Structures are given as structure tokens and as C-alpha cells.
Amino acid sequence: MDDKPLPTYHGQRAQRSSSRSLAFKGLLAAVLLVVGPLTYFSNTVVDLSNKHSSSPSVPINAQAIINKCKALDVLPGPPKDFGKRKESDRFEPGTKPVLIRNATIWTGRDDGKEVLKGDVLLAHGVVKSVGDADVAELAEYADVVTVDAEGAWVTPGIVDAHSHMGVDSAPELEGAEDTNSFKGLTLPWLRSLDGLNTHDDAYRLSISGGVTTANILPGSADAIGGQAFTIKLRPTKERTPTSKLLEPPFSLNATAGEDAERPRWRQMKHACGENPSRVYDGTRMDTQWAFRNAYETARKLKVEQDEYCSKAVAGRWTDLGAFPENLQWEALIDVLRGRVKVHNHCYEAVDLDNMVRLTNEFKFSIAAFHHAHETYLVPDLLKKAYGGPPAIALFATNARYKREAYRGSEFAPKILTDNGLKVVMKSDHPVLNSRFLLNEAQQAHYYGLSEHLALSSVISTPATILGYDHRIGFLNKGYDADIVIWDSHPLQIGATPKQVYIDGIPQLKKPHVNSKPSRLQKSPQTPDFKVEIKETLEHDGLPPLVVYKAKADVVIFKNVSSLHVREGTKVKEVFDVTRPNALGENGDGVYKVTDVVVENGNVVCVGVKEDCLKTYETPSSVIINLERGSISPALVSFGSPLALNHIDQEASANDGRIVDVLTSSNSGLLGPGPLIRAVDGLLFETRDALLGYRAGVTVGVTAPTGGSFIQGLSTAFDTGAPHKLSNNAVLQQVTALHVGLLPSSPSVSTQIAALRNLLKGESQGDLGKYFKLVAEGEIPLVIDVHSADVISTVIELKKEVDSRLSGGRKTQFTLVGANEAHLIAKEIGAAGIGVILNPARPYPEDWKSQRILPGPPLSAETSATLLRKHNVTVGLGILEQWQARSTRFDVAWTALDSNGRITKTEAIELVTANLEQLLGVRKPNLDLVAVKRGSLHDFEGQVVGIISSRQRGVNLI
Numbered sequence: 001m002d003d004k005p006l007p008t009y010h011g012q013r014a015q016r017s018s019s020r021s022l023a024f025k026g027l028l029a030a031v032l033l034v035v036g037p038l039t040y041f042s043n044t045v046v047d048l049s050n051k052h053s054s055s056p057s058v059p060i061n062a063q064a065i066i067n068k069c070k071a072l073d074v075l076p077g078p079p080k081d082f083g084k085r086k087e088s089d090r091f092e093p094g095t096k097p098v099l100i101r102n103a104t105i106w107t108g109r110d111d112g113k114e115v116l117k118g119d120v121l122l123a124h125g126v127v128k129s130v131g132d133a134d135v136a137e138l139a140e141y142a143d144v145v146t147v148d149a150e151g152a153w154v155t156p157g158i159v160d161a162h163s164h165m166g167v168d169s170a171p172e173l174e175g176a177e178d179t180n181s182f183k184g185l186t187l188p189w190l191r192s193l194d195g196l197n198t199h200d201d202a203y204r205l206s207i208s209g210g211v212t213t214a215n216i217l218p219g220s221a222d223a224i225g226g227q228a229f230t231i232k233l234r235p236t237k238e239r240t241p242t243s244k245l246l247e248p249p250f251s252l253n254a255t256a257g258e259d260a261e262r263p264r265w266r267q268m269k270h271a272c273g274e275n276p277s278r279v280y281d282g283t284r285m286d287t288q289w290a291f292r293n294a295y296e297t298a299r300k301l302k303v304e305q306d307e308y309c310s311k312a313v314a315g316r317w318t319d320l321g322a323f324p325e326n327l328q329w330e331a332l333i334d335v336l337r338g339r340v341k342v343h344n345h346c347y348e349a350v351d352l353d354n355m356v357r358l359t360n361e362f363k364f365s366i367a368a369f370h371h372a373h374e375t376y377l378v379p380d381l382l383k384k385a386y387g388g389p390p391a392i393a394l395f396a397t398n399a400r401y402k403r404e405a406y407r408g409s410e411f412a413p414k415i416l417t418d419n420g421l422k423v424v425m426k427s428d429h430p431v432l433n434s435r436f437l438l439n440e441a442q443q444a445h446y447y448g449l450s451e452h453l454a455l456s457s458v459i460s461t462p463a464t465i466l467g468y469d470h471r472i473g474f475l476n477k478g479y480d481a482d483i484v485i486w487d488s489h490p491l492q493i494g495a496t497p498k499q500v501y502i503d504g505i506p507q508l509k510k511p512h513v514n515s516k517p518s519r520l521q522k523s524p525q526t527p528d529f530k531v532e533i534k535e536t537l538e539h540d541g542l543p544p545l546v547v548y549k550a551k552a553d554v555v556i557f558k559n560v561s562s563l564h565v566r567e568g569t570k571v572k573e574v575f576d577v578t579r580p581n582a583l584g585e586n587g588d589g590v591y592k593v594t595d596v597v598v599e600n601g602n603v604v605c606v607g608v609k610e611d612c613l614k615t616y617e618t619p620s621s622v623i624i625n626l627e628r629g630s631i632s633p634a635l636v637s638f639g640s641p642l643a644l645n646h647i648d649q650e651a652s653a654n655d656g657r658i659v660d661v662l663t664s665s666n667s668g669l670l671g672p673g674p675l676i677r678a679v680d681g682l683l684f685e686t687r688d689a690l691l692g693y694r695a696g697v698t699v700g701v702t703a704p705t706g707g708s709f710i711q712g713l714s715t716a717f718d719t720g721a722p723h724k725l726s727n728n729a730v731l732q733q734v735t736a737l738h739v740g741l742l743p744s745s746p747s748v749s750t751q752i753a754a755l756r757n758l759l760k761g762e763s764q765g766d767l768g769k770y771f772k773l774v775a776e777g778e779i780p781l782v783i784d785v786h787s788a789d790v791i792s793t794v795i796e797l798k799k800e801v802d803s804r805l806s807g808g809r810k811t812q813f814t815l816v817g818a819n820e821a822h823l824i825a826k827e828i829g830a831a832g833i834g835v836i837l838n839p840a841r842p843y844p845e846d847w848k849s850q851r852i853l854p855g856p857p858l859s860a861e862t863s864a865t866l867l868r869k870h871n872v873t874v875g876l877g878i879l880e881q882w883q884a885r886s887t888r889f890d891v892a893w894t895a896l897d898s899n900g901r902i903t904k905t906e907a908i909e910l911v912t913a914n915l916e917q918l919l920g921v922r923k924p925n926l927d928l929v930a931v932k933r934g935s936l937h938d939f940e941g942q943v944v945g946i947i948s949s950r951q952r953g954v955n956l957i
């Protein structure tokens with residue numbers, strides 16, 4: 001996959017030995033003048049009966065060669081009359097026609113602005129009508145299945161322009177690592193289709209998120225990683241990779257050139273920057289030379305072909321010989337002929353500049369720059385690319401994992417579209433689980449991308465840049481019957497399909513549909529981030545993130561529609577007029593908003609004007625109108641290396657990896673029984689911590705980094721603090737003892753044996769001291785584990801340790817990860833063990849984490865609802881630190897997925913009080929977050945202040 005750290009590979013070097021002369025360049029221009037690329041595409045009539053035909057030099061397959069020559073530069077596209085087709089080439093006989101009635105239809109047309117009310121008729125694998133169903137047409141179908149959408153949003157299926165599904169499969173197994181070849185820097189002849197596993201669990205999961213089509217790219221280890229193939233995710237009768245292909249290019253079965261029809265688009269992966277450099281132990285200069293060398297090879301062959309063809313077409317067969325071709329380079333030659341959509345993993349200005357230069361040197365175009373974290377800083381450069389500006393395929397907020405990504409901005413989609421560039425949101429699955437690709441569009445929308453372009457960014461725009469906008473990405477008559485019926489407006493948090501059709505076939509057997517409140521049936525009114533965008537551009541992508549303390553003891557928040565606060569281990573609603581039938585609502589539907597007065601970071605008065613203001617308002621107090629916004633508890637983040645690195649993949653910007661005392665040869669660490677403390681490695685003012693702070697995550701709990709057995713001691717800190725020695729920066733030096741019971745070497749059973757020994761509390765040094773505290777129930781033991789089998793062993797181990805404790809005392813165990821915990825929820829509840837679900841929405845990443853409870857629409861229960869049913873204390877974690885800022889949205893998403901089983905206040909507890917309890921944090925985080933125009937947990941609110949009793953004031957954002 002693309003953005004996990006790649007192995008460094010020293011064994012293979014790029015093929016750079018070619019000494020082909022670049023003086024050829026001049027010749028190219030000359031040749032192009034003589035034989036323009038389209039010369040023999042026109043209706044050249046070749047007279048085979050001329051005098052040459054009787055000459056022995058005319059080959060018997062002359063007509064075939066000429067046909068091939070004519071076909072060389074035919075640009076790809078759908079066959080003539082494709083738009084009039086009555087049946088899809090992918091139609092599965094027996095599929096019943098479907099009439100979806102009373103839908104709110106987003107068609108993708110008019111730049112994503114068209115919305116129709118009405119019906120959609122699907123039959124023979126295609127869309128038959130959109131809007132008002134044609135009565136005459138309807139009468140043709142006897143067995144039509146009618147679905148009442150009850151006004152629900154309907155869109156075309158989601159198209160993922162960048163996925164590794166099937167080549168980087170779930171569960172990940174060593175036998176199925178088919179993403180990257182390490183056999184050379186430029187490998188245009190490789191094909192992702194050749195590695196496509198048909199048993200990837202992700203097909204089903206991503207369909208349940210509305211994804212119907214995905215472009216399966218080779219990885220980014222190489223400059224040219226190979227050819228990509230676009231597939232439909234649904235299972236096929238044939239059960240083969242080939243049958244999943246959306247539109248097989250003719251070259252696939254060697255019919256290229258033999259067919260008079262137009263060829264289909266091909267797709268190819270390119271990558272610049274850090275990945276090829278890391279893998280081949282090279283530099284950007286090496287990678288760029290590898291590109292030029294490969295393109296020069298292809299260019300020369302193309303010139304040879306064109307010269308050959310111009311002679312053949314003119315009947316000059318003498319000494320012409322065989323048509324010059326080369327199976328290794330034909331795909332790259334096709335790039336030069338404009339018949340391949342090039343997908344270029346490319347991040348930084350330096351790399352983008354290199355590639356734009358390359359396109360102009362060799363005259364080819366790039367369909368999209370992917371990842372492309374600095375594109376928003378250089379829009380004018382992109383416009384200079386040969387053949388027009390590439391589209392930009394982005395993550396919404398996944399950034400800062402390496403230098404290339406350090407300046408990634410959540411505002412990039414907005415800035416790029418403001419510059420007239422096309423934006424696609426993509427998953428890089430499994431880097432992001434493409435089941436939730438729509439969430440990327442939702443976030444892009446939240447951070448400024450317009451509604452119509454946000455929806456287009458995962459539906460119509462990717463379909464267009466892949467070259468398939470004649471059949472997918474839009475709801476048009478004759479298009480593939482790939483559609484999704486949503487349970488809310490698709491840009492609302494947690495939007496989930498009620499049903500997904502691919503080629504007209506319903507994909508969800510018994511979908512579990514949650515009822516969503518009516519306010520979620522319209523698009524969220526997102527904040528205005530004009531100021532933030534301006535600062536982002538002014539600071540070259542690194543706007544200052546520090547916050548400033550209000551210069552007044554008293555801060556008055558006016559026009560507040562809800563207030564939630566912490567009360568011990570609970571979250572309490574003080575008032576919430578947005579809740580149906582809430583006390584604050586007058587009978588006439590008028591919201592009775594309230595003022596909230598804060599003094600020195602403490603809420604001192606809640607009420608209407610007369611009650612509070614009289615007492616506290618002074619000429620110097622700061623007044624903030626929240627415009628019906630809200631105040632709610634600040635959140636806690638756990639699970640990622642938050643504050644242990646600035647840039648994950650850079651050693652010098654990092655605390656580094658910890659030493660595993662079980663396996664390391666330097667386990668002595670200059671003394672007996674060492675234990676690593678995260679507090680000793682804390683880095684402050686990392687951008688992810690500050691972005692978290694600005695999104696209401698004011699406390700982080702971080703354990704030492706590493707997937708190893710004994711990890712060490714976690715610590716709790718203030719994510720907004722400037723440095724470790726500042727006031728209240730470290731909130732608790734040591735919170736819990738962390739271990740991992742993950743499949744590795746040595747075996748899990750070996751790790752358990754060591755754990756059993758350690759829990760006797762007889763070891764030396766810190767190791768002995770802290771395991772003794774665990775064994776006596778003084779601090780929690782936090783265990784990274786997914787497998788239900790290993791969790792079962794942990795339950796038994798806990799019983800063993802508890803049996804040694806007197807006076808009813810018990811140890812405190814917390815499981816982290818816990819994809820499979822739901823399988824033994826009852827036993828976990830009975831053992832009094834807590835669970836931090838991480839990730840919050842499960843993905844079957846490997847064998848030991850694969851038995852997930854997926855949640856709606858695939859299951860009614862989620863892990864959170866089921867565990868809670870058995871009285872398990874549940875928290876939510878994040879895997880990577882950039883996700884800290886989105887914790888606020890996880891709250892609402894988890895509540896919505898629970899279908900009312902987890903209330904809003906309970907959902908807030910999952911990332912506040914519960915995490916504190918599960919991780920041994922003794923003091924509750926009493927900070928509050930003031931949000932304008934919405935809540936912390938929706939796509940409407942904008943955080944404007946952190947109310948902190950700890951810092952005795954209000955920090956303004």
C-alpha cells in the first residue's frame with residue numbers, strides 16, 4: 001500500500017544502464033512533424049492491389065499490419081451507440097428490475113448540482129429512467145420489485161479512484177502481499193489484475209459503505225509500479241478476477257489493434273518522492289532519471305512504430321521487416337499515445353514540478369496526482385502539465401506521516417477547487433478503510449469544499465478521471481445500475497446505505513437500517529474557514545496553531561443552546577434545547593437559548609440575562625455569541641503515538657521505537673528490571689496534538705510506541721501545552737502499565753508465560769514495582785489484543801491473579817483493539833474487564849482481528865452496543881495521531897450507529913470519563929469546549945474556545 005512505511009530494499013537497482021542518446025529528442029520533433037500522431041488514423045484507403053502487392057516484400061498479413069497501424073492512435077472511449085444500450089455487458093440474467101419510488105436523487109449532472117425528486121428504474125443492469133418513471137417502459141417489466149425510498153437520498157455508487165483492495169487484502173497474510181514488486185524502479189508491464197485476490201473481506205465491507213467501483217493500483221514502491229485495473233466490488237457468478245473488471249482494456253487479451261472499435265482506457269501507477277527513494281536506497285534524482293530513461297525507451301519505440309506505419313500505409317514494404325513492438329514497453333508507449341490514465345502518487349512541490357516537467361518533455365498527460373499534499377500550494381504549476389491539469393486525489397485529514405505529507409491541509413480540497421482544479425477524495429485502501437470513503441468527502445465538505453463538489457469528489461469526478469463517465473458516476477439513462485439509497489444526507493456524519501445496487505443487483509441481503517433524525521436529511525451548514533485558509537496559504541501550509549488566553553477573568557458565552565459538563569465519571573446534560581422535547585424549547589418551537597458565564601475557567605452561572613450578567617459582567621469581560629452553539633466536555637485521546645512524534649516516519653522528528661525487554665539483547669538497559677515511561681519521550685507542540693486541542697481534545701494519554709510485548713508506562717498530558725515544564729503540561733506522570741499480546745515472535749503463549757511470571761510481582765526494578773501495582777489492583781494493565789482466543793486466556797489469567805488478592809480486591813485489566821471482543825462480551829463483562837475499541841469502527845486487518853462485528857447495515861449491533869449490554873466499560877481509541885482531531889465526530893458516529901442504544905451523553909463518556917477510568921487517569925478532564933453554530937459532534941459547529949479550570953481561563957481559537 002502507499003503510505004505505510006515501506007521496507008528498504010537494497011537488493012535491486014533500477015535498470016539504468018541504457019545509454020540511449022538523448023540527441024534523439026530533436027529527431028522526435030522532426031518525426032512528429034512528418035507523421036503527426038493521427039496521420040494514419042484517418043480513413044486512409046490502402047490499395048493492396050497496387051504494384052507492390054505482387055512484390056515478394058509485401059507480407060501476406062499486410063492488411064492486418066495496416067489495421068494495427070490505424071488502430072495505434074485511436075483514442076479510448078465507449079463503442080459507438082454505447083449510450084443507447086438496453087442491457088449492460090455485466091448484466092446477470094435473472095436479476096429483477098427494480099423501481100425505487102419517491103427518492104431524492106443526486107444525479108451527478110450539472111457539476112453535481114442537480115437534485116431530482118422522483119423514481120429510478122433499474123433493469124437489465126442499467127438505469128432505465130431517472131425522475132418520473134416512464135409508464136410505458138414500466139409496463140414492459142412484469143416482475144419489477146418496487147422499493148419505497150420514502151424521500152431518502154439516492155446517489156450513484158461511490159467510485160474509489162485509489163484502492164489496493166484485493167492486492168493488499170484483509171485479512172493481511174504473507175501469501176497475499178501483492179501490492180508492490182521490488183524487482184525494479186520502472187515496471188510498466190506489471191498488472192494489478194494478476195494479483196487480485198477474490199477473497200478479500202473488504203469487498204463486502206466496502207460495498208456496505210456504498211462503494212461500488214474501485215481502481216486497483218499497484219503500490220508506490222516503484223516509480224512505475226505497473227498497470228491498474230478498475231473493478232466492480234460485487235461477487236460475480238464466475239468468481240474470477242477478470243469477471244470483476246469494469247471495462248477490460250483490449251490489450252488485456254492481446255486484441256489490441258485488431259479491433260476497429262475504440263479501445264478502452266488503461267490505467268497506470270506512477271510514484272515519485274520518498275517511497276521509491278526509500279525502497280531503492282536512492283534519491284529524487286535517481287527516481288526522476290528512472291522515469292526519463294523509461295519514457296525515452298518508450299518514446300524511441302513509438303517513433304519506430306510510427307515510422308514503420310507511415311511506410312506501411314504508403315505501401316513501402318521493401319525491407320520493412322516486422323512491426324516493432326515490445327511487450328514490456330507497450331503500455332508505456334500507450335501512455336505516450338494518450339491511451340492510459342496515469343495515476344501519479346506525488347506529494348511535494350519538488351516532485352510535482354519534476355512530473356510536470358516530465359509530461360512536457362515526453363508529451364503525455366497525467367490523469368491525477370494522488371496524495372498530492374502540496375498541490376494546493378502550487379495550483380499554477382499544475383496547470384502547466386502537458387494535456388491539462390491533473391485531477392487531485394486527496395485524503396481529507398490524514399497527513400504529517402512523512403515530510404512529504406507534513407504540509408497537508410484539510411483545506412486543500414476547497415483551495416484546489418477554488419483554483420478550478422478537479423478534486424477527488426480517495427481511500428488508498430487499506431490505508432483508509434474504503435468502507436468509509438464517503439467520510440473523506442464529508443470532512444472535505446466540513447472544511448470548505450462545496451456540497452456539490454464534495455459529493456462529486458467520490459462519485460462523478462473519479463468516474464470521469466478514470467475515463468468511465470459514460471457508464472458510472474452519474475444517474476443517466478443507460479448507465480450502469482450502480483446506486484445507493486442512503487439513511488441520511490450523504491454528507492452527514494455516519495451516513496449509511498439502506499441498500500446498494502451493483503449492476504442492478506441488491507448487495508445487502510438483510511440490511512439493518514437505523515432511523516436517523518430529520519435534521520440529518522439535509523446537508524450540514526458548515527463553518528466558514530476563510531481566515532484559516534488565508535493563514536494556511538500565508539504560512540506555506542504551516543499556519544500557527546497555538547491558542548491565546550482570553551485577557552479577562554470573566555468570559556460570557558451568549559446564545560448557547562446546550563451545555564454538557566463532567567460530573568465525576570459521568571457526563572451530565574445541564575440543558576439542551578436542540579433535543580426534541582427538551583426543557584428549553586418553548587411550546588411554540590422557539591429555542592430558549594441561554595448565557596453561560598465563565599470565571600477563571602469555571603462555569604459560574606447559567607441562565608438568562610438577569611440572573612448572570614448582572615452579577616458578573618464588567619466592562620472588561622469578554623463576550624462571545626455562540627449563535628446557538630454549544631458547550632460540552634473536552635475529550636481525551638488514546639491509542640496513537642500522539643505527542644511522541646512530529647513526523648511518524650522521520651527518526652529525528654520522533655521519540656523512536658522502544659526496546660522490547662523480552663527480545664532485546666540490551667534488555668539489561670544498564671540496570672535490572674527497566675520499564676519505559678512515555679512521559680520521558682513526550683514532545684510538545686506537535687501539529688497533531690495542537691490540531692487535536694483545537695478540535696476539543698485537550699488531554700492525551702499515550703503509551704510508549706511499539707507493537708511489542710512490554711511497552712511501558714503511559715502518561716497523561718495537556719495537548720495544548722507549550723512544553724513539558726509548563727504549568728500542568730503533564731497531568732499524570734504514570735497512568736497505566738501497557739503490554740501487547742499480538743501475534744509476533746516470540747509466540748503469544750511465550751508472552752503469556754512471561755506475563756504470568758511478571759504478575760507475581762517478584763521481578764526487580766521498575767518492572768517488578770509496576771507489575772506488583774498491577775497485581776494489587778493499584779494501576780490498570782492495558783493489553784493490546786484483538787483475538788477472542790487470546791482474550792479468553794487473559795480472562796483466565798486475571799482470575800488467577802485475582803485469586804491471590806485478599807479483601808475483595810481485584811486487578812484492573814483493559815483490552816485495547818479488541819475487534820473480536822464482541823464474541824465473548826458476556827465473559828468479558830463477567831470478568832470486569834474494560835475495552836477500548838481501536839479502531840472505533842473495526843477492520844479485519846489480520847487473521848487475529850478478522851472476526852469483526854461490522855455494525856449497520858451489516859449488523860444491528862456494534863461492538864460498543866454489545867459490550868455495553870454486558871456492562872463492559874467501553875472507550876474509543878485512535879490508531880494514528882492525525883485522527884485525534886476527529887474524535888469529536890466519532891462521538892456522534894458511534895451514537896448514530898447504535899440506533900439509540902448509546903445516547904449523546906453516553907457517547908461523550910466513551911472518549912472522556914470511560915477512557916480515564918480504563919487508563920488509570922485519576923483526575924477528570926474538566927475542560928469544556930465552546931462551539932459556535934453547532935455542536936462539537938456535528939459538521940456544523942466550529943470550536944472557538946477551550947474553557948479550562950486547569951489553566952484558569954479560556955483559550956481562544
Ligand SMILES: *[C@@H]1O[C@H](CO)[C@@H](O)[C@H](O)[C@H]1NC(C)=O
Binds near residue numbers: 102149150151
Ligand atoms: C415521499 O416521502 C416523504 C417522506 O416519507 C413523504 O413525506 C412524501 O409524502 C412522499 N411522497 C410521495 C409522492 O409518496
Ligand SMILES: *[C@@H]1O[C@H](CO)[C@@H](O)[C@H](O)[C@H]1NC(C)=O
Binds near residue numbers: 249253
Ligand atoms: C478480448 O476482450 C474484449 C473486451 O472484453 C472482447 O470483446 C474480446 O472478444 C476479447 N478477445 C478475446 C480473444 O478473448
Ligand SMILES: *[C@@H]1O[C@H](CO)[C@@H](O)[C@H](O)[C@H]1NC(C)=O
Binds near residue numbers: 625626628
Ligand atoms: C442566536 O444565534 C442565532 C443564530 O445565529 C441568531 O439567529 C439569533 O438572533 C441569536 N440570538 C441572540 C439572542 O443573540
Ligand SMILES: *[C@@H]1O[C@H](CO)[C@@H](O)[C@H](O)[C@H]1NC(C)=O
Binds near residue numbers: 869871
Ligand atoms: C449490568 O448492570 C446492571 C446494573 O448494575 C444490572 O442490573 C444488570 O443485570 C447487569 N447486566 C449484566 C448482563 O450483567
